[in-house]
Amino acid sequence: MHTWHWQTWEELPYLTCSLLKPWNHGFFTQQFSPRTPCQIVTALQANAQAYQIRQVHGNTVLTPSEINNAASTAQEIKQSLERAAADGILTEQPQQAVWVCSADCTPVLIADEETGQVAAVHAGWRGTASRIVPNAIARFLEYGSSIQNLRIAMGPAITGEVYQVSETVAAQVGASIVSADQADSTESIINLLQQLPHSPILNDPQPGHVRLDVRRVNSLQLEQLGIHSEQVAIAPHCTYQEPKLFFSYRRNKLKKVQWSGIVSN
Structure with a gap:
């Protein structure tokens, strides 16, 4: 550690x-x-x-x-x-x-x-x-x-727990770790991200918004590179x-x- x-x-x-x-x-x-x-x-x-x-x-x-x-x-x-x-x-x-x-x-x-x-x-x-x-x-x-x-x-x-963004922004960021054939809509990208272990997406009370953990997305990008x-x-x-x-x-x-x-x- x-x-x-x-x-x-x-x-x-x-x-x-x-x-x-x-x-x-x-x-x-x-x-x-x-x-x-x-x-x-x-x-x-x-x-x-x-x-x-x-x-x-x-x-x-x-x-x-x-x-x-x-x-x-x-x-x-x-x-x-x-x-x-x-x-x-x-x-x-x-x-x-x-x-x-x-x-x-x-x-x-x-x-x-x-x-x-x-x-x-x-x-x-x-x-x-x-x-x-x-x-x-x-x-x-x-x-x-x-x-x-x-x-x-x-x-x-x-941190993700306090970083409120629109679902559109979250999907733009999430598209960087989702294969293109799965990233056909904002909703599909959000759903895929929510299924990941230690998901970078957290719920937000405001409709059309989520909480986004940007550092977690970066670590997932690194993981995909074999790091x-x-x-x-x-x-x-x-x-x-x-x-x-x-x-x-x-x-x-x-x-x-x-x-x-x-x-x-």
Whole structure:
């Protein structure tokens, strides 16, 4: 069983996972706000180069080289220098720190115990529906990783018991783990999901709505890729229900975020 541990940096709390022990990493709390990854990286590894992206709820995963290329292209054509749009970053070299921010969406940190390569992924319901985490895994495999060497930790996010969504949204997310020939209607997808063990769908009193466990859908996507449950850890924390530790967009409707990051070996 993987364990989660509270650490402190300058008396501020952040969370680590035993599964990722070989890598400097952290799921940081709202107490670190308004620090940026360039400032927070010192808590993990002072000499690491920090990389972040402009998150767009999509399924693109970039490398630092691709991020740098996008930046130089933007300068060449005199655009305002905006961060590359993506929702995941995969390292190419040691001492690269990759970061994502979240405020209910799932931050996912992935590491390869053989190569030391790591990734940070932002998986909200839209990214999960478009299979961002499997896309990140595919990029690891492009670089020569083996499925059995991957370690995946999903950080604090809104839990299924409090995350009310429309049945349409739940079906969009659920379609990512249901075969196309079975996914012919919203109702059929919901029914199939409800039959799964530890179903990601919970009942909601409001007609046309359900409660959705996005992290469970991500873990089912990983299972379908052949990743075993002991390679995956899910933080026992809910951003919505723990206001002293985490920002929650669903709770406060404020554009405030907490950061999650990991450094490659």
